[in-house]
Amino acid sequence: xxxxxxxxxxxxxxxxxxxxxxxxxxxxxxxxxxxxxxxxxxxxxxxxxxxxxxxxxxxxxxxxxxxxxxxxxxxxxxxxxxxxxxxxxxxxxxxxxxxxxxxxxxxxxxxxxxxxxxxxxxxxxxxxxxxxxxxxxxxxxxxxxxxxxxxxxxxxxxxxxxxxxxxxxxxxxxxxxxxxxxxxxxxxxxxxxxxxxxxxxxxxxxxxxxxxxxxxxxxxxxxxxxxxxxxxxxxxxxxxxxxxxxxxxxxxxxxxxxxxxxxxxxxxxxxxxxxxxxxxxxxxxxxxxxxxxxxxxxxxxxxxxxxxxxxxxxxxxxxxxxxxxxxxxxxxxxxx
Numbered sequence: 001x002x003x004x005x006x007x008x009x010x011x012x013x014x015x016x017x018x019x020x021x022x023x024x025x026x027x028x029x030x031x032x033x034x035x036x037x038x039x040x041x042x043x044x045x046x047x048x049x050x051x052x053x054x055x056x057x058x059x060x061x062x063x064x065x066x067x068x069x070x071x072x073x074x075x076x077x078x079x080x081x082x083x084x085x086x087x088x089x090x091x092x093x094x095x096x097x098x099x100x101x102x103x104x105x106x107x108x109x110x111x112x113x114x115x116x117x118x119x120x121x122x123x124x125x126x127x128x129x130x131x132x133x134x135x136x137x138x139x140x141x142x143x144x145x146x147x148x149x150x151x152x153x154x155x156x157x158x159x160x161x162x163x164x165x166x167x168x169x170x171x172x173x174x175x176x177x178x179x180x181x182x183x184x185x186x187x188x189x190x191x192x193x194x195x196x197x198x199x200x201x202x203x204x205x206x207x208x209x210x211x212x213x214x215x216x217x218x219x220x221x222x223x224x225x226x227x228x229x230x231x232x233x234x235x236x237x238x239x240x241x242x243x244x245x246x247x248x249x250x251x252x253x254x255x256x257x258x259x260x261x262x263x264x265x266x267x268x269x270x271x272x273x274x275x276x277x278x279x280x281x282x283x284x285x286x287x288x289x290x291x292x293x294x295x296x297x298x299x300x301x302x303x304x305x306x307x308x309x310x311x312x313x314x315x316x317x318x319x320x321x322x323x324x325x326x327x328x329x330x331x332x333x334x335x336x
Contacts, residue, residue: 005106008079009319010124012115014175015131016168018142020185021111023297024131024308028109030290031312032319038105040078042112043089045071050094061113061167072120078104079124107319116175127211127318129311130179134186140197177250180207181311185304190238190260199238201260202303204310207252212314213278214255217244220277221255232271234264242272257310259303266292266300279310280317287313 011028015021025039046060047067058065074084081104088097116122116130133141143157176182182205188194189201206214217224223245229235240261247256257276263269270288273279281287290309291300299305 005081005104008081008104008106008108009126009322010075010079011107011109011315012122012125012128012179013109013111013131014113014115014128014172014179016113016133016138016164016172018138019131019133020183020299020304020308021131023299024129024311025109025111026294026297027290027305027308027312028315030293031316032107036105037107037109038078038102039109039111040075040086040102041089042066042071042110042114043091044087046089046096049089049096059164059167061164061171063114063117063171066114068114068118068121071114072118072124075108075110075121075124078102078108106323113172114175116178117171122178126322127315128179129181129183129315130176132173132176132182132184134184136187137185137197137200140195177252180209180211181205181314182249183304183307183311188238188260190241199260199262200302200304201258202307204257204303204307205247205249206255206257207249208254212318213280215257215276215278215280215310215314216255217242217257217276221246226275228272228275233268235261236264257307259306262302264301266295269306272306276310280313 013021013024029037043060045067046065048056048058048065053060053065056064060066070087074086077084083101083103085099086102087099090097110121115125116128122128139158139161142161143154184203184205186201186203187197188199191199204215208214217226224243226242227239228242229239233240238261240259240263242260243256243258245256247254267288269291270285273281273285273287276287279287287306287309290312291305294300297305299308
C-alpha cells in the first residue's frame, strides 16, 4: 500500500475526443505503474448535463458548461496531498452522478478537453502534453469509426464535426500554446493526394524550457533531414522520412522532431533510437522495448507511438527530478 504523498506531481493531457488520449494514458501506466498514478477525467467537472446543454445550446467544449472553480479547488487539493469528493459525469446517461472519494497518489493526471484552459489550473501543472489531430486526419478517423462501426451516415458524421468546430477552435485548440510538448498528427507528405490517412506524418514539438531536455536527432540545434531506410531499417512503400530542427511555436522557442511514414518491423526502431539523444531512457533500447510491449496499441507502427513513448519518458524524468528535489528539501529542513 502506497502512503499518502506529501506532494503530488501533476500532469496535464489535453486534446479533443478521439485524439489518442486513452492510448497515451495506457503508455503512461506502463511507465509509472497503476498504483502510482491517479487519472482524473475533466468531463466530471461538467456543470451542465446533456439535457441542459441541449436546452442552452452549448457544447461540452464551451467553458459555460464546466465548473472551473471546483476543478481548480479539487486539483489544488490533490496536488497538496488531500483527498477530494469528485463529481462524476455519467457518459451513458448524460447525467451528473453523486461524487466519489478520491485520494491522491504520487502522480495525478488530469486529462480531457480543458486541462490547460484555466490559468489557475494550468499553473499547478508540472508537465503537460497536447495531442493535436489535424482536421484531415480527424475527419478520416471519425468517418472510419462512426460509419463502419456505428452505422452513421457521412452527413451525420460531418454534422457532428461541424457542430463542435466553433467551440473547438475557440476554447480547445489554443491550449496547445501552453503545452510543454505538442504531438501533431498530420497527413503524410510521402503520398501525393492521399485520402486514406493510413500513413501519417507525426511531429513532436518540444518547448524549450527548464522542465526537460528536448530529444534531438544527431546534432542538437541543427536542422536535419534523414531517410533511415536501408540495411538497418526495413521500409516498404512509401518509405520513412525524419526531420529535426529548431522553430518558433505560439511565440515560444521549440525543437521539432518529425517522422513521416510507418515502421514495418518495430524491433528495428532501435536503429532510430540509436541516433536520438536525450531520450530520458534508463537504458539503451528501452524506448523500443516499450513500443514492442504493446505493439497492438493504435499508432505503434508510426510516429504516434514513438513520440507518445518519448513524451512519457520525459514525464518520468520530470517526476524523478521533482521528487528528488522534494526529498533534498525535506532533508535540509530536517537538518536545521
